[in-house]
Amino acid sequence: MLSKADNELLCRVGPGAPAGEVFRRFWNPVMLAEDLPSPGCQPVRLRILGEQLVAFRDNTGRLGLLEEWCLHRRVSLALGRVEDDGIRCLYHGWKFGLDGTVHETPNTKDVRVRQRLRARAYQAREAGGLIWAYMGPADKEPPFPKWRFLSIPRENLKVVRLDSGSNYMQVLEGGADTSHVGILHSDFARPGWMDGQFNVNTDEENPAALATAELAPELDVEDTEFGFHYAAIRALPPEGGKAMHNIRIVPIVMPSTRIIPARALQTVLFEVPIDDENTRTISVGYRTDGAGFDMSRYEELRGRTNPMLVDFVNRRYIGTWENRFGQDRSAMKDNWSGIPGVVMEDLAMSMSPGPIVDRSTEHLVGADAAIVRARRQLLDSVRRLQAGQDPIGVRADLAGVMACDENLPVDSRWQELAPGHHARQE
Ligand code: FES
Ligand SMILES: [Fe+2]
Incomplete structure (x- = not known):
């Protein structure tokens, strides 16, 4: 048996939950490569470790994994336009790079908005027919596992x-x-x-x-x-x-x-x-x-x-x-x-x-x-x-x-x- 407290500790995996933090220190497979079959294909909504994400391949085939909700007014980026080096929100056109930088904010002339903000972005890699994600701190990233x-x-x-x-x-x-x-x-x-x-x-x-x-x-x-x-x-x-x-x-x-x-x-x-x-x-x-x-x-x-x-x-x-x-x-x-x-x-x-x-x-x-x-x-x-x-x-x-x-x-x-x-x- 396990105490109720340890059971909670073991089972909760969202951001900040102790077992969730353990998972975030590993490269984990999160989807199949065939779910994103080609450059510029339809983005995929993805929920992993209690976080709502959007996965996509930009028009050059590189993988992006971002928080699903647009930084501006939180609509889903999964409906967005995939471009050469990122994804653009349909609503007001804010454009996000693969690393979460905000490239453009066409509905405001204030450049400080994009300089100040950054979308949550995770590293993603393809291997063995799978797409893998690392969702932990950058300075703790382990070597990619050699399965x-x-x-x-x-x-x-x-x-x-x-x-x-x-x-x-x-x-x-x-x-x-x-x-x-x-x-x-x-x-x-x-x-x-x-x-x-x-x-x-x-x-x-x-x-x-x-x-x-x-x-x-x-x-x-x-x-x-x-x-x-x-x-x-x-x-x-x-x-x-x-x-x-x-x-x-x-x-x-x-x-x-x-x-x-x-x-x-x-x-x-x-x-x-x-x-x-x-x-x-x-x-x-x-x-x-x-x-x-x-x-x-x-x-x-x-x-x-x-x-x-x-x-x-x-x-x-x-x-x-x-x-x-x-x-x-x-x-x-x-x-x-x-x-x-x-x-x-x-x-x-x-x-x-x-x-x-x-x-x-x-x-x-x-x-x-x-x-x-x-x-x-x-x-x-x-x-x-x-x-x-x-x-x-x-x-x-x-x-x-x-x-x-x-x-x-x-x-x-x-x-x-x-x-x-x-x-x-x-
Ligand atoms: S909600 Fe995305 S640009 Fe406005
Ligand atoms: Fe079994």
Whole structure:
């Protein structure tokens, strides 16, 4: 459990909120590059960390990220005219550069107005099919993170975003929680669960395909430079007389990213707070060998192709209590959840308690160790920031950070499967 005060500290992310300040010290992905497809295209309204922003590409293709409301009389710049080196408000023609400088104020002859004012502007960059933003103090900007997927050919990356209506921590905790995989996702993890059989799902691109029927994995959690990682250790039948374990290593990268393994695939999931009660999940899938894969099947498996639960125009999850998150109870005769698709199952769980869950009344068990660590490293980062230090992981080298799902003899160290992860020394 978590005290009510710590729960507040963890969940509030707007300007000035302590956890919000932690997020602002990182480069976070905020949208897909395809949302701004070409120079001079339609600007996009964007809400991130409780701030209302407008993102655009000027006529030369450079990215701009400004506060949405015009400095003059606060109308939306998203309706404005995109020009060669900035955006111009439709109303009275004030023009703003990419860095927020006011270039022109045609409805006044007083030049001091534009000299005195500056719009709130953030740095934006494009990489890996995503647009990333740095929203923190200029003198604290960390190096741009070297995620491994940035070296995979763009056409072999499946990049998706989906917004949903709960606090980022609820979605992150669902992802950090390995013990639900064999239960909530029973149809994928344990085909044959109905008649007590365990048939391994041999789909090497399916993250919910477990190698074992073990429902109570042992968790080993360790702090690393980027945050922490854990191994979920599940018993396997012996192989050639050797006792074996199945090891699933999940890295939790500060502030709110995890990597989920399938045998041949990695899925990097960023939980980016839109505000306290909404989260933008940005997911990047790629094969470990860098090759292409069947991306429509990838989406179908996750249930993101279902128009009942996804608004494809706004890329928003529309499951609510009104439609019972798409649950079909009659299907539950031979389907565990009655909810179609792994991600749809996950989102129903994270949204069912409401946008901000009361963690002071929960009852945690050993299988929740990773969740406890995820909360602690964010709260530790809040305290470090308040003491004038950097948050955990802000300068970590991410190039070798990977998830894994492999079988290992019981006398081997699981850390050998993650040579790119370095233990944190403090
Ligand atoms: S409101 Fe934007 S120029 Fe007047
Ligand atoms: Fe899940």
